[in-house]
Amino acid sequence: MLDLTPEKHMDRTGVLINPCKTCQPVGALFAALGVRRCMPYSHGSQGCVSYHRTYLTRHFKEPAIACTSSFTEGACVFGGGPNIRQGAKNVFDIYDPDIIAVHTTCLSETIGDDLNTYIEEMDIPDGKYVIHCNTPSYVGSHVTGFANMMAGFIKYLAVKGKPTEQVALFPGFVNPGDIREYKHLLKRMKLKNIVFPDCSNVMDAPMTGEYKMYPDGGTTIEEIRALGSCRKVLALGRLTSEEPAAQLKRKCGVDFSLLPLPIGLADTDAFVMALAALNGGDVDAVIEEERGRLVDLMLDANPYYYGKKVAVYGDPDTVLGLTRFCLELGMIPSYVLTGTPGETFVRLADSMFKEYGRENECRAFAAKDLFDLHQLIKDAPVDLLLGNSHGKQIAKAEDIPLVRAGFPVLDRYGHPSLSIVGYRGAFALATKIADALMDAFDRNCADEDLDLVM
Amino acid sequence: MTMDANAKVLERYNAKVFKNRKDHMLQVNHAEEQQISANTRSVPGIMTNRGCCYAGCKGVVLGPIKDMVLITHGPVGCGFYSWGTRRNKARAEGDDPNFIQYCFTTDMQESDIVFGGVKKLKQAIAEVMQLMQPKTIMIAATCPVGLIGDDIQSVATEAEQEYGIRCVAYSCEGYKGVSQSAGHHIANNGLMKRVIGTGDIEPATKYSVNILGEYNIGGDGWEQERILKKIGYEVLSVFTGDGAIERIASSHKANLNLVQCHRSINYIAEMMKTKYGVDWLKVNFIGLEGTVESLRHMAAYFGDPALIQRTEEVIAEELGEISDAMAACKARLQGKTAALFVGGSRSHHYQGLLKDIGISTVLAGYEFGHRDDYEGREVIPTIKDDADSKNIESITVEKDEKKYHAYLSQEQYEKLAATIPLEQYSGMIRDMDNGSYVVDDLNMYEADTFVELLKPDMFFSGIKDKYALQKAGALSRQLHCYDYSGPYAGFRGAVRFAQDVCMGYFTPAWHMVLPPWKTSATLQGTVGE
Numbered sequence: 001m002l003d004l005t006p007e008k009h010m011d012r013t014g015v016l017i018n019p020c021k022t023c024q025p026v027g028a029l030f031a032a033l034g035v036r037r038c039m040p041y042s043h044g045s046q047g048c049v050s051y052h053r054t055y056l057t058r059h060f061k062e063p064a065i066a067c068t069s070s071f072t073e074g075a076c077v078f079g080g081g082p083n084i085r086q087g088a089k090n091v092f093d094i095y096d097p098d099i100i101a102v103h104t105t106c107l108s109e110t111i112g113d114d115l116n117t118y119i120e121e122m123d124i125p126d127g128k129y130v131i132h133c134n135t136p137s138y139v140g141s142h143v144t145g146f147a148n149m150m151a152g153f154i155k156y157l158a159v160k161g162k163p164t165e166q167v168a169l170f171p172g173f174v175n176p177g178d179i180r181e182y183k184h185l186l187k188r189m190k191l192k193n194i195v196f197p198d199c200s201n202v203m204d205a206p207m208t209g210e211y212k213m214y215p216d217g218g219t220t221i222e223e224i225r226a227l228g229s230c231r232k233v234l235a236l237g238r239l240t241s242e243e244p245a246a247q248l249k250r251k252c253g254v255d256f257s258l259l260p261l262p263i264g265l266a267d268t269d270a271f272v273m274a275l276a277a278l279n280g281g282d283v284d285a286v287i288e289e290e291r292g293r294l295v296d297l298m299l300d301a302n303p304y305y306y307g308k309k310v311a312v313y314g315d316p317d318t319v320l321g322l323t324r325f326c327l328e329l330g331m332i333p334s335y336v337l338t339g340t341p342g343e344t345f346v347r348l349a350d351s352m353f354k355e356y357g358r359e360n361e362c363r364a365f366a367a368k369d370l371f372d373l374h375q376l377i378k379d380a381p382v383d384l385l386l387g388n389s390h391g392k393q394i395a396k397a398e399d400i401p402l403v404r405a406g407f408p409v410l411d412r413y414g415h416p417s418l419s420i421v422g423y424r425g426a427f428a429l430a431t432k433i434a435d436a437l438m439d440a441f442d443r444n445c446a447d448e449d450l451d452l453v454m
Numbered sequence: 455m456t457m458d459a460n461a462k463v464l465e466r467y468n469a470k471v472f473k474n475r476k477d478h479m480l481q482v483n484h485a486e487e488q489q490i491s492a493n494t495r496s497v498p499g500i501m502t503n504r505g506c507c508y509a510g511c512k513g514v515v516l517g518p519i520k521d522m523v524l525i526t527h528g529p530v531g532c533g534f535y536s537w538g539t540r541r542n543k544a545r546a547e548g549d550d551p552n553f554i555q556y557c558f559t560t561d562m563q564e565s566d567i568v569f570g571g572v573k574k575l576k577q578a579i580a581e582v583m584q585l586m587q588p589k590t591i592m593i594a595a596t597c598p599v600g601l602i603g604d605d606i607q608s609v610a611t612e613a614e615q616e617y618g619i620r621c622v623a624y625s626c627e628g629y630k631g632v633s634q635s636a637g638h639h640i641a642n643n644g645l646m647k648r649v650i651g652t653g654d655i656e657p658a659t660k661y662s663v664n665i666l667g668e669y670n671i672g673g674d675g676w677e678q679e680r681i682l683k684k685i686g687y688e689v690l691s692v693f694t695g696d697g698a699i700e701r702i703a704s705s706h707k708a709n710l711n712l713v714q715c716h717r718s719i720n721y722i723a724e725m726m727k728t729k730y731g732v733d734w735l736k737v738n739f740i741g742l743e744g745t746v747e748s749l750r751h752m753a754a755y756f757g758d759p760a761l762i763q764r765t766e767e768v769i770a771e772e773l774g775e776i777s778d779a780m781a782a783c784k785a786r787l788q789g790k791t792a793a794l795f796v797g798g799s800r801s802h803h804y805q806g807l808l809k810d811i812g813i814s815t816v817l818a819g820y821e822f823g824h825r826d827d828y829e830g831r832e833v834i835p836t837i838k839d840d841a842d843s844k845n846i847e848s849i850t851v852e853k854d855e856k857k858y859h860a861y862l863s864q865e866q867y868e869k870l871a872a873t874i875p876l877e878q879y880s881g882m883i884r885d886m887d888n889g890s891y892v893v894d895d896l897n898m899y900e901a902d903t904f905v906e907l908l909k910p911d912m913f914f915s916g917i918k919d920k921y922a923l924q925k926a927g928a929l930s931r932q933l934h935c936y937d938y939s940g941p942y943a944g945f946r947g948a949v950r951f952a953q954d955v956c957m958g959y960f961t962p963a964w965h966m967v968l969p970p971w972k973t974s975a976t977l978q979g980t981v982g983e
Contacts, residue, residue, distance in 0.1 A: 004551055004586050014577025016530060016561040023531030045597055045628040046496060047506020051535035053918045058539070063922040065898065070498045071629045073845050076601060083498040086470070090499030093468045094899050106529045107597040107629060110567055137529035138562050138598070209967045211902060211926040339530075371556075393555050 001397040002374060009375040017371035018390065020313055021339030024135035024145030025103050026052040027173065029066050031149035032101035034197025036218030039097035040066040043084055043113065043132075044105025059408040060176075060203040060416045065213060067091050067100075071107055080113050085122060092125050095213065099221055102132035103149060109136040129221065131156035141340040142407075143240050143315050146173050150197065150244035153224050160252035161229030167278055168230040168254070169195045170244060172237030172261050172317050173407065176200035176217075177419040182236075182262075185422055188284040189275040194223045194230060204417045228252035234274055237261045237317035239344060261317045262421045263429075264325025265294060271422075290423035297427055298329060301434045306330035308437060313337040313373055313387040314406035316345045316366070318420075322386055322405060323349060323364075325426060327356040329433070331384075334362055335376050341367040370394065384437060401436040405429065459891055459907040463900050471497055478894040482886045489833075490883075492894045493824040495632045495842060501898035503795070503821050503918055508532055510637025510822070511626035512594035513540060514718055515645075518669050519697040520544035520552045523588040526559040527575050527606060528596025532628070533559030541935040542669045543676070544696045551588065558582065562598065571604045579613050579621070590699045592644075593623040600627035620699070622648045633822035633895075635717065635798065636846045642721035643849050645693075645702065650726065651857060653703025655690070660861075661756055662688045662708040666723055666734070667715030667799070670695025672940015677947045678714075678739045685749065685768050686761060693719055706730040709861040710755055712737045712748070716879045717798025717820070717827050727877065729851040731860035733867070736875040739943045741806030742773065742780070751874040757866075772945040780810065783952035787959065788812030790911040793904065795896045795919070796933045798823045802882035804914060804933060807942070811952045816908050818882060819893040821916075828892065830881035902926065912959065927967075929958045 025042060029052045032040035042049040049068040056064035067090075069075070069083035084102070091100055102115060115132040124130050133152025135145040150170065169186065171179050179200040186193045201217025227233075227248055233256035235241035245256035262271035268291070276283050298305075308331045312322045316338045326333045336349045349364030365372065374394045385391045385402040389410045395402035409415040419425035442450060460479040464472055477491035496502040505513070508526075513536040516524055526533030537557035546552035560578045562571050579591060591613060593606050610623040626640045663682065668675045675695035682689055690708040691701035705711075706726060711734035713723050723734040735751055738744035746769050753765040790813045794801040801818045808815060820827055826834050862870065870876060883892055891908070893900060901919055904910075905926050912929040913919070923930040931937060931954065939954050941947040 002555055003546070004553065004556070006585055010581070010585060012581045014560065014574050014579070015525065015581045016533075016559050018537070018557050019530050019534050019559060019561065021530060022534040023529050026531065041499075045506050046502055046504055046633075047509050047628040048531070050503065050505040050509065050918070051531065054539070054916075055535055057917050057921060061921060063918070063920075063925070065501065067499050067501050070496045070500075070502065072495055072632060072842050073629055074841060076597075076629050086497070087499030090468070090471055090497060094466060094471070094499070095501070105597070106531075106562075106567075107601070110598045110601045136564065136567075137531050138564050138567050141530070205925070207925060207967055209925075209927050211922050213898075213902075213922075 002393050005371060005374050005378070007375065007378045009372065009379060016369050019339050019369050020337060020373070020390070021141035022055070023106070023137035024140055024142060024148065025105055025137060026055055027142035027145030028103035028133060028135045028149035029064070030056060030173075030199070031146045031197050032103070033064060033202055034199040034218055035099065035101065035153065035224065036220045037098040037214045038218065039091050039095055039100050041087065041091065041100045041102045042066060042068045042105060043080055043102050043115065044069060044107040045071040048105045055408065056203075058410045061413060062203050062205060064203070067095070069108075076107065076111055079111065080108055081118055084118050088122055088124070088130055092128060097214065099129040099131065101149060101153065102130065103135040103145065104132070105135070106137035109134065129156065143173055143317075143340050147240055147243040151247040153196075154227060154244055154247045154251060157221060157224045158228035158248055158252050159225045161226070163231045164226070164229050166192045166194055166226065166230045168227050168233040169193055170233060170235040170237075170241040171195055171198070172240045173315055174261065174421065175416040175419070176202070176204040177417045178421045178425065181419040181422040181425050185272065185275065185287065188287050189272075189279050189282070191275060191279050194227060195219065196224060196227060228254065230254050232257065232278060234259060234271070236271070238320070238348065239316040239340070239342060260324070261321040263318070263321025264426050265291070265298070265328050265423070267321055267324055268421070268423055268426060287423070290427075294423045294427045294430070297430055301430070302330060304434050304437055307332060308384060309334045309382040310384040310386050311335040311337070311373060311377060311382045313370065313385075313391060316340050316342065318406040319387070320345065320348055320352070324352055325429065326386070327352060327358065329430065332358060332361050334380065334382050335373060336362065336364040337368050337373050338366050339369055384433065386433070401440040403429075403432050403436045457907070459904060460893075462907055463903045466899065466903075471500070480892050482883060482888055482890050482892060484888055488883065490825060490828050490892060490894055492820070492828060493632060493635060493822070493843065494840065496895055502895055503897070503916060504633040504895060506628035506634065507626045507630040507637040507640065508594060508596055508628045509536065510634030510718070511624050511641040512536055512637070514634060514669065515638055515641035515694055516592055516594065516624070518542035518544065518554075518694040519699060519702070520546070520554045521550045521698050522590035522592055523553055523556075523558055523582050523586065524592045524594060525575070525578055525582065526594050526596060527571060527599050527604065528560065528562055529598065530559055530561045532596040533557050539935075540669070541671050541940070542695055543673050544670070547698060550698065551586070553588070567598055567602060570602060571599065572609055575604065575606065575609050576612070579609070583617050583619075588619065590620040593621070595623070595625050595627050597628045600625060600629075620648070631846050632842045635822040635824065638718040639721055639846050639848070642719065643847055646722055646725050646849065646851065649699065649703050650722070651703070651706045651730065651854065653700050653705070655701060655704035655707070657688055657690055657707050657709070659686070659688045660709060661686055661761065662690045663710045663712055663752070664691045664693065664705045664708045665689060666693045666711050666713045667719035668692050668695050669715070671934070672936040672942065674739070674941040674943035674947060677941040677944040681745070681749070681768065681772065681944050685764050687752070693722065706732060706857055708732060710735060710752070712752070713879075714739060715799040717823055720879075725849070725851045729854050729858070731858045733861060734877055736879045738803050738806065740800070740803035742810045742945065742948055744803060744806045745944055745948070754874050755870060755876075776945050776949045779949045780952055783956050784811045786956055787952070790959070791816045791908070793817035793908065793910040793913045794933070795819050795821065795901065795913075795915045797821045798827055800933050802827070802885065805882075805885060807948055807951055810948060811955065813912070815886065815890060816910055817891040817893065817904055818886065819896045821895065823894065826879065826881060828881050828883050828894070830884065831879045898922065912955065929955070931955070931958055
């Protein structure tokens with residue numbers, strides 16, 4: 001496995017090998033799936049959306065719907081105006097969504113198609129909406145696309161109004177299971193809220209014997225409009241949610257708190273404190289119990305985490321959260337890597353390493369790939385890989401246990417409905433990490449060292 | 455034919471879409487001459503399952519070649535999505551490299567789009583050479599590359615001179631053509647121009663064959679090779695499953711080309727016949743009848759009584775090994791119905807395998823087939839080029855006097871052509887029952903509606919459909935990548951397929967979909983207390 005990866009690391013500027021990111025449009029499509037009765041729409045050649053639907057379906061094991069402008073060579077020359085006019089009409093006629101969320105592709109961006117004008121001139125049925133955002137595939141990553149699509153919805157739909165009791169929650173690039181965990185915490189803290197976007201009950205819809213093209217979940221258009229009158233936005237994921245939160249502030253003057261994804265203990269504490277600041281300071285007893293159980297586990301199992309080296313990779317906010325949790329567990333996140341470009345990631349990771357006195361033992365990298373990671377590991381090995389499915393080749397090549405977290409998990413079932421956020425998510429994750437490390441020990445140890453009791 | 459499901463499906467469409475889609479559907483009636491529209495543009499806004507030219511070129515045809523580096527020149531997505539997602543298996547041979555687990559992309563950034571991506575592509579090649587020293591590098595273009603005019607052909611030529619390697623560039627931008635099909639053609643052209651005919655591996659026997667259009671999904675190619683070798687054939691090369699450049703380069707030395715997936719590779723089959731005299735035979739190693747027939751046709755082609763006898767022995771032996779298991783599955787599945795919507799051959803091939811286990815096909819269609827895949831190759835001269843197909847280069851080749859070798863005499867050829875499908879493919883529709891439905895470029899709405907109308911017990915399609923169909927209550931299995939299973943080809947593959955269908959159909963959870971409180975009373979009262 002991966003036998004051709006040389007041990008000696010070499011800096012590259014030309015080729016990316018085994019990427020740790022993908023392109024903007026898939027993130028935009030995913031964000032749009034978190035809006036109720038929304039049809040995501042890709043303005044480009046049809047291969048893009050075929051790949052994106054495939055990728056999302058393989059992760060969620062759920063249908064990921066989306067339509068396309070189906071560009072051909074002619075449209076590249078003359079522009080995609082006729083394609084999107086005809087496309088939007090057909091989508092409304094055939095699939096009857098309440099809203100179409102258009103994102104661009106490298107194709108339509110390169111030829112300079114003007115979506116603002118196309119949409120302005122479009123004949124949109126009464127009560128229906130078409131919104132768009134620009135997602136050039138050659139800028140940023142899928143995470144950027146997710147943020148851009150959120151900003152697109154806000155730009156078109158959010159309406160400034162008298163502040164209400166409601167709190168808006170921007171969830172970050174997370175799974176339906178994580179959103180359920182947020183909702184659990186919001187409910188326990190008695191906060192009226194709008195979660196936007198909300199892929200729960202869309203990308204983990206229950207089996208009922210009936211296929212609904214538009215499942216019951218998702219943020220409604222009304223709720224997106226009402227974002228403009230929320231009293232506060234909790235924007236989770238510093239690198240994912242800042243842009244849409246800033247957009248809402250610019251447009252409707254709603255203040256926001258930018259918080260890390262609540263992965264692990266301290267970042268969940270920060271989230272709960274932010275919720276407490278909004279509900280008058282009451283923290284629900286059940287939440288305190290959940291926290292207590294997590295700390296209990298961290299102490300019980302501490303010998304099996306402490307000093308263990310881990311490579312964390314994937315999307316920036318997820319990786320930052322996982323990294324902090326590893327540090328809290330006493331682990332050493334030797335390599336912390338994302339494919340998404342941006343030095344903020346490295347800065348945030350470095351300050352965390354310092355906070356835990358691990359600055360000489362850990363290194364963070366942005367805009368790198370899994371080939372880099374593999375070479376780093378060959379140079380100085382780790383005990384655990386923590387990240388998406390694309391690490392499984394390294395795991396096999398180097399015989400390192402892999403705990404799956406983040407996007408995408410293509411090769412296992414059930415993950416999207418589980419959670420890694422909140423105290424309960426951290427509890428589950430800590431259990432998985434200890435299991436993986438201890439299973440590896442048990443599998444490889446001498447017979448006389450196999451212990452039944454701890 | 456009481457119900458016309460096509461008409462029902464079309465009811466929903468506005469005039470323009472109706473006009474387009476009606477020609478892509480028919481209900482089979484062998485008493486009439488029927489024509490279907492295929493390989494034309496998908497209607498914008500329709501939730502088509504089709505991919506793009508790049509997907510056909512890089513993803514399908516070139517991707518499975520294991521001992522070369524394939525660089526996707528473009529933004530990161532295209533390379534990323536086509537990385538390890540087709541389950542085309544490959545094993546390293548000896549000390550030769552196996553790059554199948556790697557993904558290489560130039561990850562073009564905004565500045566590359568503005569100032570041109572050639573510099574980055576050259577740098578990518580330099581880095582790959584420094585890191586891995588491949589003997590062959592191929593370059594596949596994505597949409598923006600053609601739009602900004604990067605001259606990838608010159609980059610390839612330069613790389614050949616600079617590094618002494620083979621470097622082939624494919625201008626397979628996603629917007630070309632109307633589906634993956636254009637990409638197959640572009641890949642075929644490149645392999646023909648730059649690879650086939652350049653190798654020196656000599657076949658050891660006269661029973662040397664290539665398997666064309668076999669991508670070794672789930673190990674299908676390996677099962678075919680196992681059977682062929684057992685009979686005494688030499689498989690010189692496979693296009694392109696578990697493919698190796700040197701073997702593909704030497705494939706012109708084989709005596710017979712076997713064409714498994716007609717759609718994606720028929721161009722090479724035809725061109726190799728013209729240039730090198732290698733005859734091609736349409737085969738189908740999916741299903742018992744197809745496999746047996748294909749083996750018999752091959753034996754007839756070579757005409758050696760010992761080979762013919764050995765073929766029958768192997769068929770008998772292989773069938774003997776699986777007959778009990780097949781019969782057990784058939785007993786459980788007899789009378790069930792299926793719908794099939796796959797790329798360009800499997801929707802046809804799997805009908806035979808389904809028949810082997812008692813399942814009839816009520817609906818079938820291709821994602822990117824052409825009319826000849828539906829109606830047979832005899833319609834090819836009548837297919838009119840449109841603006842989209844004209845944009846795809848069609849190359850012509852000439853007889854290579856030095857390398858030309860015809861196995862059969864003209865007289866032998868003509869005699870055989872009357873009995874075996876030499877350079878013939880009669881298409882899918884001929885093998886379908888009267889009253890069954892054929893739909894080209896089926897989309898999500900149509901799939902849902904046909905499931906409602908025809909109520910097939912199972913649907914064989916791809917990942918994009920899979921879970922919608924399953925949620926609607928139909929067993930849904932992926933025939934692009936076989937879920938996590940396979941091989942499904944040949945004799946042993948047939949059993950595995952049959953068992954997978956049984957497993958899926960009879961899985962206990964199907965009976966647990968409705969909770970008890972939906973099917974029985976929840977109140978338990980005591981009366982009269």
